[in-house]
Amino acid sequence: MLKRPPARSSRSREGLLGIVLILPAAVTIVAVMIIPLIFAVFASLYDYKLGRAASMPFVFLRNYTRFFHDSLALKSLWNTVLYTAVDLGLCLILGVGIAVVLNTLRPRQANFLRAVFTMPLLISPIIVALIWRYMYDPQYGFVYWLMRMVGLGDWFGGLSRPSSALVSVAVSDVWNVTPFIMLVISAGLTVVPEELYEAARIDGAGAFRIFYRITLPLLSKVLAVVVLIRGTDAFRVFDLIYGMTNGGPANSTSSLSFYAYKAAYQNNEMGYAMAISVITLLALILLFGPLMRNSAGAARGEGGR
Amino acid sequence: MSKIKIKIKIKISLAVAAVAAVALTGCSSDKEQTGGANSSGSGSRAGSGSGETLTLSRFAGPWSDASVEVLKDFTKQTGIKVRVDAIDYAQLQQKQILNMQGKTGAYDVVYVPENWYQQYIKAGYLASLDDLLKDPAVGVTVSTADYDKTAIGITSSGGKLYGLPDSTQTDLLCYDKDKFSAAGLSEPKTWDDLLAAAKYFKDHGSGIAMPARQGTAIVDMLITLAKGNDSSVITQDGKLNLTDPGVVQAAQFLQQLMQYALPGSTSWHYDETTKALQFGQAPLGVCLSGLASATENPKQSKVAGKLVYVPMPHNKSVSGYLLTWNYSVTADSKHQQDAAKLAAWLTSKDAQSKMWSLYPGPLSLRNDLFNDTAQASKFPWLPAVKEGLTNAATPPLGANAAKLFDALGAALNGNYVNHSDPASALKKVQDQLAADF
Secondary structure: OOOOOOOHHHHHHHHHHHHHHHHHHHHHHHHHHHHHHHHHHHHOOEOOOOOOHHHOOEOOOHHHHHHHHOHHHHHHHHHHHHHHHHHHHHHHHHHHHHHHHHHHOOHHHHHHHHHHHHHHHHOOHHHHHHHHHHHOOOOOOHHHHHHHHOOOOOOOOOOOOHHHHHHHHHHHHHHHHHHHHHHHHHHHHOOOOHHHHHHHHHOOOOHHHHHHHHHHHHOHHHHHHHHHHHHHHHHOOOHHHHHHOOOOOOOOOOOHHHHHHHHHHHOOOHHHHHHHHHHHHHHHHHHHHHHHHHHHHHHHHHHOO | OOHHHHHHHHHHHHHHHHHHHHHHHHHHHHHHHHHOOOOOOOOOOOOOOOOOEEEEEEEOOHHHHHHHHHHHHHHHHHOOEEEEEEEOHHHHHHHHHHHHHOOOOOOOEEEEEHHHHHHHHHHOOEOOHHHHHHOOOOOOOOOHHHEOHHHHHHOEEOOEEOOEEEEEEOEEEEEEHHHHHHHOOOOOOEHHHHHHHHHHHHHOOOOEEOOOOOOHHHHHHHHHHHHHOOOOOEOOOOOEOOOOHHHHHHHHHHHHHHOOEOOOHHHOOHHHHHHHHHOOOOOEEEEEHHHHHHHOOOOOOOOOOOEEEEEOOEOOOOOEEOEEEEEEEEOOOOOHHHHHHHHHHHOOHHHHHHHHHHOOOOEEOEHHHHOOHHHHHHOOOHHHHHHHHOOEEOOOOOOOHHHHHHHHHHHHHHHHHHOOOHHHHHHHHHHHHHHHO
16 A cells, blocks of 8 residues: 655645744734834934934944944943943852752742742832832942941942942842843753762762753753843843933943933934944844854754754 | 644634734724824814813923822813823933824923923924914913013024923022031031031031932033033033133032032932932932922921022022923924913913912912012022022023033043043033034
């Protein structure tokens, strides 16, 4: 008896099902992301000002060359890179550390603590900014109260000094988003086989060696995703800076997004603001694009086995 | 998977997609109902009176809440309903511009501060009020002589009036009279007086509350102090003047004063300095007159009745800072006559008196209320506001004013935190922005 070939109609139905399922998301992405992006690139080539769209001169790449001659723009770029590095580093260390520790506890204890640690994640960033703005106040802030208890009240600059303001803003963001990393890593740890840990312990491996040789390598894919998500979020920081420091003191916390906002809505230089936004996008692609490529490549490799 | 199951799955998916599409459509419909957005083009003068709804755009807060209360009287008198679109000040200008630029007709009356007028008038966003206010159909009697002359000048251009002045506020020095008396200090009138007082309290554990955060407040202080030093950051013919010796001296004075500021002042705006005064942490501080009602409210303040309000100390002449808020009719309003009626009503003596009783912060720019001694006696900061406004500086009003505030705010804040030379910081801003003025 001849074998019947696979029914094309069932494959095409599945294909149709797939298209129908992703259509709403695809339409949304095109409408709220792709079209505005195309408009932003277009507008960045003009001296576009709100209210004078009818008479905006074409300036080609002048907004882009202006960026690289603008000391405040370059300072904002540097602040953004520094902020991302500090924020991401602290989030990863704390998030992974907490997840690993919780993984060693009994399930009930771990679940309870996980719920408690997740609470900061429920607060919106602008409220986080307001909370921490007052926490950092030297007169009646909680942070300074703690610092004074250990004799560091006069030493700590908080939001008042350029040397400490950016890190202080980063700390508030770490407080807000570390729970996200903790949750993702906790989920990632569930797929690490317990036998590997047992075997390592039998072989005499200590906690650090187990973590470094077993846990981290097995978490690498999850960590790549976390770094991608968290890194791109940190790079685009705006609301914390807007709520806490307004870019000060002395522009030490001005980020690319914040600078673009000021260019657009305070100085009414929309074209320049669009150029800054496009540069931000290109910087993100440069910094985090390889991670996306690796993640996508790894997924394809696993699927093809 | 069986064919039947696949069919069911396809049907369910289509149904979910259809529901999502309907929900999205429903959301946009809802927005049209509440927002009143209508892109049908330019405004009209049609006044229809009873049953109409006008939309007023203003910033949110207790002042806005007071206006909502007062507007109930307008509705009773005219039958015209008013929807107040009150949003955060930081987003107000964007939202107004986006609506007026798009000629949506969403706003009929907009609440505009002095420094947005040139931009709005140049872009054609505002309707001229001269003919509207004389139109018998509008039915109001308004004379520009009823309002402060400088404020009228701010809302006028090319001989046409574009806004009716509502209220003003200025920066003031506030101090606790009991603490000053205990310290043997007298009222600070000059820069030297203020430095001495601030130094005394700094040496005794506190200091002066200063709004020295990177932003508009420090620039406000510089402009006021420069005026009190018979100088100005912008010359009469609109040129940037930051390297003038009088302005440099004012910046140097601010730098000296900052060394006696309460810790954290470099992150403070007016709200925080008012709080520091309210809770008794600061024996003296710079505050905004529009926020002074909080310090005099016994339910909110530990120092109610104890504060004295004086104009900012000067070097040569008493000075103040004229910050104004005004009502204007939008060019794309579909009810310009009713909108003009609303603007005139909101700036009438009765409406302003009622607003004042509900929220006694800002000072009316109507001459009859501005000079009303009975009102002044109820609000202890008003005499200082009036004294300061006899020689008031206005904020820079040109299209590039926002850039100036941004650059100066960063420069002055940078001086404080980096202990750098104010003269070179001002020169840097002058060189950077002179071409824009």
